[in-house]
Amino acid sequence: MRFRRVEYPVTTADTVTGPPAPSLPWWSRRSTWATGWLLAALWAAAFPVLSSLGTHRLWGTSAALGYSAAAAVSYGLPGPRARRAAVAVALVGAVVVPLVLLVLTGRAQSEVDVIERSGRLLLEQGTPYLSHPHKVADYTPYLPAMALLGIPKALVGDHGWAARLLGDARIWCAAVFLLCLHSARLMLRHSRVAATPTGRRARLPYGTAVAVLIASPLVALPLCVSGVDLPLTGLCCLALAMAAGGRPAAAGLVLAAVCSLKWTAWPAIAVAMALLGSVAGRRAALRCAGTAVAGATLLILPSAVLSPAAMVEQVLAFPTGRGDLPTPAASPLPGRLLADLGSAGWYAAVGLLICGGLAVAASLVHRPPAHLRAAADRLAIGLLVAFTLAPAGRFGYLALPLVLMGWARLADPREPVPSRKVRGARPAHAALVVPSRRSYAPAGTGGER
Incomplete structure (x- = not known):
C-alpha cells in the first residue's frame, strides 16, 4: 500500500488575532455614575435659586444634597455595591425625605388640593365639578x-x-x-414579548434601572410636589405592555381607566390599536378600541350627565385657554406663544396641533409599531407634539413622554440584529488553535489527488 504525505492547514497561536479584551460597559463605570448624579444635583440646586414655589425650593435643596451624596458614594465605593448604595442615597434624598416633609407639613402644588377636593365632591354630589367656580383653584381640569x-x-x-x-x-x-410599572414588567415576562438582547452584552439590572428612573428629577420632582401625571404615565405603560402581549381586552380596560383620568391620554388608544394590529391582527385591535371607548364612556358619563356645562368649561375650555378664567399653564412653548397673539394666533396653534396629530396618525397607518419600544416612542412623539403646540402648556408636561420612552427601553432592551452576513466572516469555532503536526493517510482515502 502506497502512502502520501498530507499537509493539513494549520492555525497557530501566532496567526490568530482574537477580539480585543471586553471593555467595561459605559453604565458600569464609576465616572459615568458620578457624573450623572452630579448633573442631577446641579439641576436640583437651581430650584432653590430660581423657583418661586416653596415646594420646588424644598425639593431642590433636599434632592441636591441627595444627588451629591450619591455621586460621592458612586466614586468612593467599588463594584456593584457602589451603584446600589448610590441609588438608595439618591432615593432617600430626592424622594423619601422631601415627600414626607411636604406631606406632613401639608404643602403641595394646587393640583393635589384639586384632586382631594374633587374626591370629596364625588362622594357628596356624585360629580367632581363645582357648578359655579369663582377662582382658578375652584376648577377641576x-x-x-x-x-x-x-x-x-x-x-x-x-x-x-x-x-x-x-x-x-x-x-x-x-x-x-x-x-403599573411592576405589573407591566410581570406581564412582559409572562408573555415573553420582551426581546432577548443579542450577544452577551452585560446590562444594568431592570430593578436598578427603574430605581434610577424613579430617583431621577423626571420622576422625583413631580412625585413629591404634585404627582398628577404619574398614574397616567404608569397606566399608559401597562396598556402598551398588554397590547404588546396580544391581550386586547386587558389593554382596552387599562386604556379605559387612563382615558378617564385626562383627555390627553386618548391618543394612547390609537397607538395601542396600531400595535395590536401588528401583533394580533385587525380584529384584536378593534376589540381593544371598543373596550376602551365603552369603558371610558361608562366612567365619564355620570358626571357628564350631572354637570355637563361645568364639565365642558373646566375640562375642555379652561385647559385650552378659552375658559372664563385664564389657565396658569403659561410656559413659553410655541403653542402658548402663538395663543398670546390673539384669536388668530390661538386658531393657528390649534391648526398646527391638528396637523401634528394627523401626521402621527398617518405614521401609525403607514408604518404601525411592531413592538413595545416602537409603540412607546410613537405615543411619546404624539404627546410631545400635543404639549408643545397646545395653546396652554407647561414644561412639566414634557416629563410624561420622556419617562414613557425611558421605561420602554428598560422593559424591552432590543438591539439591532444584522440583516446580512459579513463576507469573509469565520464562524466562532474557526478561531480554535490547532497544534502544528504532519499526518499520513492512505492514497485514495481523502488525501491529495
Missing part, C-alpha cells in the same frame, strides 16, 4: 376618574401624621404609578 385618587383624603381626614400620609393624593398617585 381632569376627567372624573381622577377624583378617585382623592377619596382616601375624604375618608381618613387630616388629623394626625398617619392620616396625612394615608390620605394624601400624592401617595396614591405614586402607588398607582409603581404598581
